[in-house]
Amino acid sequence: MFAHTLTQELLRVLERPDLRVIAGERQIMLDPTLDLPFRVQPGGAIVLGLPAQGQQEETAFFLRHALELAPLLEIAPHRALCAAFCAARTAALFWYLDTGRSDADAPAAWVPQMAAAQVPSATILQQIWSALAPLQPALSLPDGSGPFGALYDALCALWPILGPTESLMATGGDARLAVDPATGLNHYGCSHRPRPWAITFASSTASSLSERGFAGAETARLSLLAGALHGRGENAARTLDGDIQARIAAHFGLEADEGVVLAPSGTDCELYALALAALAPGGRPVSNILLAPEETGSGVPLAAMGCHFANDTALGHSVTRGAPIAGFPTDTLVVNVPMRDAAGHVRPAADVDAETCRLTHEMRAADRHVLLHRLDLSKTGLLAPGLAALEQACAPVGRSEDCPDVVVDACQARLDPLRVRDYLDRGWMVMVTGSKFFTGPPFCGALLLPAGVRRRLDGPHPVPVGLGDYSYRHAWPQGRAVARLPAGHNIGLILRWCAALAEMTAISRIPRAVIHDRLHGFLSAVTSRIMTDPALEILPPVRPDRAPMDNAWDTLPTIICFFVRAPGRDAETFHPLALPDARRLYAWLNTDLSGLIPPDDPDAALASVLCHVGQPVPLAHPGRPGVIVGALRISAGARLVVGEPSHEGMDPTERLRREVRNVGRILDKISLILRHWSQLSTAAPVQTYLPHGWQARAILPA
Template identity: 85%
Template sequence: MFAHTLTQELLRVLERPDLRVIAGERQIALDPALELPFRVQPTGAIVLGLPAQGQQEETAFFLRHALELAPLLDIAPHRALCAAFCAARTAALFWYLDTGRSDADAPAAWVPQMAQAQVPPPSALRQIWQALAPLQPDVPRQSGTDPFAALHDALRDLWPILGPTESLMATGGDARLAVDPATGLNHYGCSHRPRPWAITFASSTASSLSERGFAGAETARLSLLAGALHGRGDAAACALDTDIQAHIAAHFGLVAGEGVVLAPSGTDCELYALALASLAPSGRPVSNIVLAPEETGSGVPLAAMGCHFANDTALGHGVTRGAPIAGFPTDTLVVNVPMRDAEGHVRPVAEVDAETCRLTHDMRAAGRHVLLHRLDLSKTGLLAPGLPALERACAPMDGTGDGPDVVVDACQARLDPLRVRDYLDRGWMVMVTGSKFFTGPPFCGALLLPTGVRRRLDGPRSVPVGLKDYSYRHAWPRGGAVAGLPAGHNIGLILRWCAALAEMAAFSRIPRVTVHDRLRDFLSAVSARIMAEPALELLPPVRPDRTPMEGAWDTLPTIMCFFVRAPDSDGEGFHPLVLPDARRLYAWLNTDLSGLIPPDDPDVALACLLCHVGQPVPLAHPGLPGMVAGALRISAGARLVAGEPSHDGMDPTERLRREVRNVGRIVDKINLILRHWSRLSMAAPVQTYLPHGWQARAILPA
């Protein structure tokens, strides 16, 4: 890919995992005599010039611009003028995302104009072209009307899908996806770019992309842009929506007559399930029985009532959190069944089962249609109610009409596809995501529909009208019930799912027995390491109660939850961190603490290590009577099993040993933070995408 003329500085920039993925096999050379930052050759090769030899931020900008322009000229040589401005738009957005710098620091005068929310006017485009034209092969002169007026109209249609993959993936969700320019990370402390230098066991919450996932999203973005440049933008997006639905269906074994609804999140899946329950033939008011809402998404209780669960929707509409969504019945009842008692202990399974059956019976006897949940699994790995209890709850009752709808919350996706197939065979809906176990980017969910529920979309009634603020028609299987949803596509959701599907495909190639053995060995070693640490208290892992299946890995508890001893606690008993302090610890683990730790600390070398674990779960603890503690989580995800591109060439056994050692490094950094808690509290350090003074080779996990 790289010519021998490249300098060490450029090679360091090309070591960035995002740029390395985008560069692929494209030929890149350096010509110090070239007075332009770069030029794309007629062959598609890139020649970098002398201006690219500056600060690394500017070098990365010019290279990213070249790497965008070259494939667009390959894709649409007949629209070279338009391709030039599309590439400039993406490069401009990349600059601000990459540096967080102001307009005054822009490396070219046109950058602030091309980063604006609106397309610059034709006169500005004409002026910008003077700077862009020399960067690419000659564009044929266009006779007749002013080409920049026509270009302006074309760019206005393209503007929403122009930008780097990492920017577009932050759209079509909610505010938690937005990247903070000061940190390079989103609300979950993760990035839409690869971050292989970070130790990551956060799959119970959210993960940064691997190079594999980033490549999957980048390929999809270029496919969308290619379709748009050829006048087939909607068809290209439709094809990707359909392809994603088909791949999800194939992974989980769906058959003809069943369906997949694409959703930005598990909470949106909850809303869609309620909408489908409201279309049940009986037309009765719905009672929604939710398991352990405290261990699902924070917005689930509101979505379960048909209410707005945030102040904005995935499609960018401003709404009022807690207000009813138009078209959803206002007589919906939500009944919660907790899975832990007031002291944080797991309730006996028989007790949870009995309560679920009783509530279902009472609601059905009262003439209500029941939407009944099975949680598989919760944030801490709990599964309930049991299958026999669900069968009893769904058994026919005299005079109650139709049976309950059941929806399985499998958003953690920590189950074998054959289990999903069994749920669908029972006529139950299933919520899944690509963003938990599979380690795709946050906010990519799907609701799987069995045949009986899928047929409701062909019936005479429509889904609630308020869903138009949440979903596009093409995210659903075809049917008259969704005809009123708007046309269009959630581009961010498409890219996130393409990233997740790349991880799912890699995981699917590993034999099930191998998956089981790798997870078993890792989890056993991690459990022993946590239990051996006095500052930590492991919650007893709960093995999911599943029907035996040869080679099944989903009977293993893949989420390890633990409390951390408060730094100021006395020697009597175990007093864990309260929830706000657990959240600070969680963030500081993912932060470069260099310069804040005294140099004489024996573990000072760990200060720059970035460690991403699962967000704290609020739980009661007997050591904190009347208060809420926070339990952190180390989770085994698909990448632990399948590896990732940065692991290429490593022996699988040694790679897993390294992962276990990395858990030990997380524990050591926890102890480092606890020793210097007061100092860090006063400094209030913040997370960053990169460690300070980044040198990837020096800090990759050992």
């Protein structure tokens, strides 16, 4: 990728993980005599000129523009004019995403025009071409504005799929995916770009992309764009939808008569499961029995009732949170089974099982169809109800069509694929995501359908009409029941799943025994470290109760939850941080605090280290009766097992020791924050994608 003539300035830009992934092996050279930002050579090499030697933000913009134009000219040489404007559109959006700057600061006059929501007119496109033409191999155009009228029409069709991967991945979910230009992060404190300088153990909530995941999404984006430039955009998107479904099915061992429904989130999966339960034989009203909804997703109880769970949908429709979704039965009854008592302690498994069975039998006796949940696992790693209880609850009584539906909430995906296969063999639906254990980007879910439920899609009754606000037809297996869903494709979801599948493919190559040993060593070391810190109190981990399996790694509690002592409290009694303060601590860990910590503090160097952990879980605690406190989480995900691409060649044992040391740095930063709590509370620092004064090599985790 590098040429010897590149300056140190450019090398610093090329060290950026996003640009490094996009550049790949492409030849990049510097020509000090070129009075242009860059030029793409006929063979695809990029020559950077002196204007690219400005501020790093401008250098990154010009390089990103060149790295977009070069492959598009190779993909569609017959549409070089269109490719030039597609690349300019992506570069313009990259500028605003990368800098958060105003139009007045744009590095070229055409940038605000190409970043606009609407395609510029043919006249403006012709004017912009005078600036773009010198950047690429010579292109002969007929005189007049004719080519630009046709170009305008072509760009109108392409506009929705043009943009950097990191921008497109923020679409097709909900407002929590949107990146704040001021911070470079979304609601979850993570990025759609690689962020290797951050210490990340947040897989129980959401993770920033790795370079591996970013490359998977970038490959998919170029595939979509190539199809569109060749006039096969619909086929390209349909192929990717089908390929994603097939790869998920292969990972979990689905058979030909089973199916995969792609969903933006686990909450959408809940809605889809309800829609399928409503298609069960008998046409009875549905009773939806949830397990510990407070330890799943915040919108799950609403989705379980067939109600809008946010004020916007994944397809961009404005709705009213809490209002019924058109076509869903309004007589659905939702019942919750808690898994913790009022003091936050885990309820005995026998009590949870008994309550689940009792409620199921009562609902069946009332001639209601039951949709019964198994939670595998919760936000704090709990699993319930037991398999024996579920079998008892589902045992035939009376009419054969009275058998409940079971859906397994395995959205954390902290289980061996063979466990998923067992659930499907029992006739149960399974909800999974690529965004938790697998460390893909947030908002990529799937509902796995056993054969019996899959056949309902072939029946005469359609899914509720309001489901069309949430899902496209090709996200589902084929069937008459979904034929009325709208045509189209969720591009953001496609890219997010391709990123997650890159991580899933990587861990699928690791033997089960190796996964177990790496997780066990890490979890044991981290648990011991937390237990020796007087400022912390570990939430007793619960080993998932699973059937025996050789080298089973999914019997390990891979989510470590802990409370943090509130500053200024009596040292003899453990008073954990209340939930609002735990949320502040969670955010400050992911923030560069270097300007706010006195330099004479012995741990001042930790202030700039960005640490991303799992969001606090609201729980009760006997040390603060009547107060909801927050438990932070350190989670072991697939990336911990496999390593990052940048770890290639590193000894696995030493790499895992480094991961344990990085957990120690997180805990030391917690102590640092507690010592300076008052000062930080006054300053109210905010998270950012990068630390201040970023130099990648200086701040990569030790």
